[in-house]
Amino acid sequence: MKVDEVGTAQLQARHLTRLFTTRTPGRLFNANRIVRAVDDVSLDLVAGEVVAVVGESGSGKSVLARMLARIVRPTSGDVILQGVHIARRTKRTLDYSSQVQLVLQDPFASMNPVHRIRHNLERPLLIHGAKKTDVERLAQAALTRVSLEPPGRFLDRYPHELSGGQLQRVSIARALCVEPKVLLADEPISMLDVSVRLGVLNLLRGLCDDDQLAILYITHDIASARYIADEVIVMYAGQVVEQSRGSVLVDQPTHPYTRLLIASVPNHSDPPSASPSSNEQIQTAIAEEGCRFAPRCASVMDRCRVEAPPQFVVGENHTSRCWLYADCPPLEVEVTLSKHLREGDTTKT
């Protein structure tokens, strides 16, 4: 199997599920509750494409990324790396992490603050078996790749001496220096200054286009997802609620939750108004039965409260988990959306 070709699925998730058990505050006995942090999520990360996962905090998007990085073990479901099933129970191996790398939100927290950038970059190289004589050159090359030039100027600095934007670039460089095929970026720009965010987004897009990396971009900012992604997935309470190629989902949202997300983006043409769910009780409610979004949904119907909707195919390469589209064909359970999408793509071209 040729792995570097455009359109080759590098990393696939099939029916990934992760449950957590929590205890209700203030109650000691019989109060255990199961939280479905990620519930039956399937996606494909393809070389040369950015897949964006959008959702509020608590939607399970970070748990998804950590399962793909094999930091969190899935409760059920499969992770498939370049066509090979990764056994659920095995720990993350060096081999796996040389293919799949994770970039975290806060670059200051993800660097060792008492060591210079040189140490932070060379350590993964040494762990992954680079020769001692090569590490300096490789570290410099990695910094050049993320446009930190001249690299010599940065190697001997400490993390606190760099700005957030520069340090996030270093943290991307660190992920890249083991030559992974997949980059998982968990909110890479949300801690950065407004003026440098676009630079980091453009860098990720460039890595994807030029080096055929497969990138998972996790964010709560739907506008940046629209800007960078080839495919956008909206998650709510652990489930994929809407998924589309390109920006279709942002331009023509179908799911009420996606519409709520879009309406929440600051936009001067709408006067500020208390949104429909400003009662916090409703706001935090996730239905146990039926559609999970039903308690907050503006277009809720009787059916939504009893029956959980499947994903409906509402348009070409566009699915929505909402009973409003019950007339559309449901997404075949066995065929995951991304596969379906790629077939759609080939018929188009």
Place this chain on the structure above:
Amino acid sequence: MDETRTKNRILDLRNFSVDYGWGDGAVRAVDNVTMHVDRSTVVGIAGESGSGKSTLIYGFTRLLRAPGVIAGGEALFNLSDASASEGNFINLVTATESEMRRVRWSNISIVLQSALSALNPVLRVRAQFDQVLKTHRPHMSKSQRRDRTIELLALVGLNEDRLRRYPHELSGGQRQRVMIALALTLNPSLVVMDEPTTALDVVTQREIIGKLAELRSQFGFAMIFITHDLSLLVELADEIVVMYAGTVVERAPAQTLYDSPRHPYTLGLLSSFPPMHGARTELTGIPGSPPDLSDMPGGCRFHPRCPYAMERCARETPPLAQVTNESRSVACWLHAGDEDAAVPVELRRVGVERHPPLGAENAEGET
């Protein structure tokens, strides 16, 4: 000086400066900022981290910790209420600690970015309100305090059963609502908000902003709202002050600033947000990174990053000058106070493209 001491002015900052450190090692974090806030208005301060926006508010509220020192200027605050016929100003810079203690919370209150670290982690929500009321309203009885707390929580959309919760048991949005309720406890005339929604996700942010707008029209307090998100300010603020490297680079009514930014930095900030509508085109943001305060570039502080920099910009610092015939000021040699100066076309055009309303499809966002 006296003509500005009108009864409608709440806060008047004049040539306000803050240093970190002393003597040769001093770094100027806020440099000669002059701005004012009128009664019942919202002034937004926008800028990146390190632009001095938080230092500015910690400065005039006298919450700065060493090595931060107020290096100069004055901060005049109006103590009289709206019905008074003239202002009764106190200079916060020279006020004694006991004077400050009377002003704080009763007249000026503050909402911080991280509600989790601003709330006392070992006290229940009710006790946090009790502390404030006991200190500032010693005559109130226990049941009066409880009633007031329930009333305040209801204002921000929280239920009575939250009284017994600890901060860690609340979600981020709920904590920030508690912070806002706490800030309003004593009916202040000025509420200072330091990035209150930055740590929240967009839907919660939208709810908090909506709630703030509602509360402001109900109680008529003035607000200083600090954020790095200019588009949020355009919705909420009456006037926007843009700060860069400790100085004010532009000041204008919110809509005017959004439609026709004059300073290249403001334009850069506005075009740093990917749009929700229109074609997907590559945006560049602002090249480079904010300057190091201890190694400030000469002349205009923005010139190394500015696409319109001229030779003059590296030599001379542009003053914050009023644009002819307009209620706006800008510190940029491109304008030099003259509206008809040869301004680059990007800065002259009206509008970063106007966003069309989302239309009928978006109905649930507006009901």
